[in-house]
Amino acid sequence: DGGITQSPKYLFRKEGQNVTLSCEQNLNHDAMYWYRQDPGQGLRLIYYSQIVNDFQKGDIAEGYSVSREKKESFPLTVTSAQKNPTAFYLCASSRPGGETQYFGPGTRLLVL
Amino acid sequence: LAKTTQPISMDSYEGQEVNITCSHNNIATNDYITWYQQFPSQGPRFIIQGYKTKVTNEVASLFIPADRKSSTLSLPRVSLSDTAVYYCLVVLTSGTYKYIFGTGTRLKVLA
Numbered sequence: 001d002g003g004i005t006q007s008p009k010y011l012f013r014k015e016g017q018n019v020t021l022s023c024e025q026n027l028n029h030d031a032m033y034w035y036r037q038d039p040g041q042g043l044r045l046i047y048y049s050q051i052v053n054d055f056q057k058g059d060i061a062e063g064y065s066v067s068r069e070k071k072e073s074f075p076l077t078v079t080s081a082q083k084n085p086t087a088f089y090l091c092a093s094s095r096p097g098g099e100t101q102y103f104g105p106g107t108r109l110l111v112l
Numbered sequence: 113l114a115k116t117t118q119p120i121s122m123d124s125y126e127g128q129e130v131n132i133t134c135s136h137n138n139i140a141t142n143d144y145i146t147w148y149q150q151f152p153s154q155g156p157r158f159i160i161q162g163y164k165t166k167v168t169n170e171v172a173s174l175f176i177p178a179d180r181k182s183s184t185l186s187l188p189r190v191s192l193s194d195t196a197v198y199y200c201l202v203v204l205t206s207g208t209y210k211y212i213f214g215t216g217t218r219l220k221v222l223a
């Protein structure tokens with residue numbers, strides 16, 4: 001919402017497959033974030049990027065990868081190394097510092 | 113490392129004021145506290161933010177005592193549509209930024 005789009009809304013992954021979740025923002029924000037949310041749980045930070053061509057690991061980065069080639073885009077790849085990928089994935093963006101983050105609508109990833 | 117603790121759930125009736133507390137230790141003077149509202153299968157929505165004393169906007173107030181070990185989100189006169197999960201986010205600004213979400217408080221507003 002509010003200028004952040006995530007696609008697809010639902011994504012299915014087969015065993016051993018890498019999948020990429022898209023996140024685009026038109027808010028001209030420098031910083032972008034990826035969170036994972038398991039059912040009934042809070043948000044956990046996977047990766048964040050404060051500026052183009054730079055990103056930092058969050059608390060649960062293992063099994064995930066990101067890139068930040070453009071200011072408006074921050075795709076997340078869930079690799080085959082992530083053994084339990086079923087979750088709701090949320091992307092957010094903010095001005096530098098991240099005190100106020102604006103979230104997208106989320107992508108729900110399911111494993112076949 | 114700062115941790116954030118929230119009550120798991122709360123019930124309230126329409127028209128009442130609701131106060132939800134987030135306890136957080138070891139936060140510095142300039143560390144911000146932000147509150148979000150989340151409905152099922154949606155992204156969290158920003159409610160209010162502050163780093164000291166009291167902040168008020170059109171939907172809520174945020175109280176932060178001098179010791180900064182907690183913050184309280186106050187929702188005046190809740191309605192059924194306020195039924196949601198509420199999260200606090202603490203942003204630690206010393207050194208590498210750290211973003212710590214609370215575990216969330218499930219608020220149920222009853223008619």
